[in-house]
Amino acid sequence: MSFEAAHALHPALARAIPQGLETKRLLDNGLTAWGDLYTRRQAASLIEGLQAVSSLDCAQSVRDRVAFTLLGAAELPAFLSRWDRFNLKPFEAMANHRYTQTTLAVESNLLSPVGRGTIPRRLEATAEAVEWLVHSRKRPLKVITTTAGKRGRKRTHWDVLVTTGSSIRQALKDGSVNVVLTDPPYFDDVQYGELARLFHVWLSVYDPTVVVDETAEASPNRTRGVSAADYEATIAACLRESLRTLRPDGKLILTFHNKKVVAWRALAGAIASAGLRVTALAAVLAENQSDHCKRYVNAMLHDLVIECVPAANEACRASFEFVPRSVDEKNLAAMGLALADSVNETGSSTLLARYLHYLREMGAERRLIA
Numbered sequence: 001m002s003f004e005a006a007h008a009l010h011p012a013l014a015r016a017i018p019q020g021l022e023t024k025r026l027l028d029n030g031l032t033a034w035g036d037l038y039t040r041r042q043a044a045s046l047i048e049g050l051q052a053v054s055s056l057d058c059a060q061s062v063r064d065r066v067a068f069t070l071l072g073a074a075e076l077p078a079f080l081s082r083w084d085r086f087n088l089k090p091f092e093a094m095a096n097h098r099y100t101q102t103t104l105a106v107e108s109n110l111l112s113p114v115g116r117g118t119i120p121r122r123l124e125a126t127a128e129a130v131e132w133l134v135h136s137r138k139r140p141l142k143v144i145t146t147t148a149g150k151r152g153r154k155r156t157h158w159d160v161l162v163t164t165g166s167s168i169r170q171a172l173k174d175g176s177v178n179v180v181l182t183d184p185p186y187f188d189d190v191q192y193g194e195l196a197r198l199f200h201v202w203l204s205v206y207d208p209t210v211v212v213d214e215t216a217e218a219s220p221n222r223t224r225g226v227s228a229a230d231y232e233a234t235i236a237a238c239l240r241e242s243l244r245t246l247r248p249d250g251k252l253i254l255t256f257h258n259k260k261v262v263a264w265r266a267l268a269g270a271i272a273s274a275g276l277r278v279t280a281l282a283a284v285l286a287e288n289q290s291d292h293c294k295r296y297v298n299a300m301l302h303d304l305v306i307e308c309v310p311a312a313n314e315a316c317r318a319s320f321e322f323v324p325r326s327v328d329e330k331n332l333a334a335m336g337l338a339l340a341d342s343v344n345e346t347g348s349s350t351l352l353a354r355y356l357h358y359l360r361e362m363g364a365e366r367r368l369i370a
Contacts, residue, residue: 006043007035012204013043020223022194025099026080034201037077037093045110046074049119050206067206069122074202076117078107089116093198097190146171166216167238172245180242180252184235187228187263188220232266232273239274243310252276252308255284257300257332259369264335265351268342271308278340280307282321283329300368304332306339316344324362331368334358 007014013035017023031037038046053067080093082102090106093099112118134140141159148165163171167182185192193214200212218234220226242252256267271278282305309316318340324333338354359367 005040006038007033009035009040009043010047010205012201013038015201018197020191020194020197021188021221022099022191023197025101029101031079034198037079037198039078039107042076042078042107042110045119046070046202047205050202054206065126066123069126070119071199071202071206072122073110073117073119074199076108076110077198079105081106081108092117094195097195099195168234168241170241170245174244175247177242177245178247178250180246180250182238182242182252182254184238184254184256184267185217185219185231186256187231187258187260187266189258191219191221193217193219194221228262228266232269235267235270236273239270239276243275246310248310250309254306254308255303256306257286257303259300261352261355261369264339264355264369265342268339268351271306271339272343275311276308276343277311277316278306278318278336278343279309279316280319280321281305281333281336281340283324283332283336300328300331302326302328302332304336306336318344327365327368330362330364331359334362334364335369 014033016033017026017031017036019027026037035043049070050067053063053070056063056066075092075094076090077093080100080102081090082095082100083089083104083106084091090108091100108115108117110119113120115121142157143160143162144158145162145164148163148167148169148171161171196212200210203210203212214224216234217224217226218231218238220228220231239252246252256264258264283302284305286301286303305321318337320333322329322333324330335355335358337358338351341354342351355369356367
């Protein structure tokens, strides 16, 4: 079967794959257009499915939700899906936040009633989620959606508010939030925009009017000209807006891990300039420690949980909420204490020295962050 067979089904699949940090992996392996990733029957299943959804006689919100379900199946292109011999299942094209490079590819039958990630199973899961949402409460939840930029919504009119857009401007009133839970980009570890391009191609099959803008993405990327300073400024702006919505006695909790000191320095600068202080630290084991890309390699398997509060006049000292035992935990604990010192007292220029100091105190076997 030739690659061109999938291209011919829709103009979107003939689009050239653009240069990028992650898309370079595709280009280096001879994949030049998005249609190169799929067999003809996979592409036909997705295209005909999206066209059928577009013609449904129902509310636009329902059509969009069903289309979203089908779009998810696009993550299993035949020439990128990797078979996992440990779990006996295919991994999607963006498994572990990278475009897959494999010599053991597998073509998923997207129309199969069984198997991981097929369209029928995705539709069943969507239906189950709706059933749960409708019947799990004595009264239905009132869920509303909005775009970022509108502040000051009154809490009495909704149970759940879903906002799309940048966290630099949030649709909440001043001092209205008890707890902010956030998971900022892990510096340049994940190029979300580049990985989402595959889905954006299929989204254009469903709705050609959608325009995607990657310019505001925080992750440093030399192809797009985004630096560590840009990352710090964007994260600081998001945290500063969260501080605006936070009650004086509220907490902001974020998670982070990275093996680069420059990433931690940027995070420390963002937290400090946002007007926050670090009060507590903990380490948690990530849920994906058994993923194929982390087997038998020196991967960091823990996240650091960082609790912050609005800056006060008095000095703030971070406390441990765990006892670090493993190499991962000791490295994260040492960097967490160094970050807390940098934010609360000494400034980010001393981050590396403080990290090495705490690492020696803990008797860590090796240094993981450089």
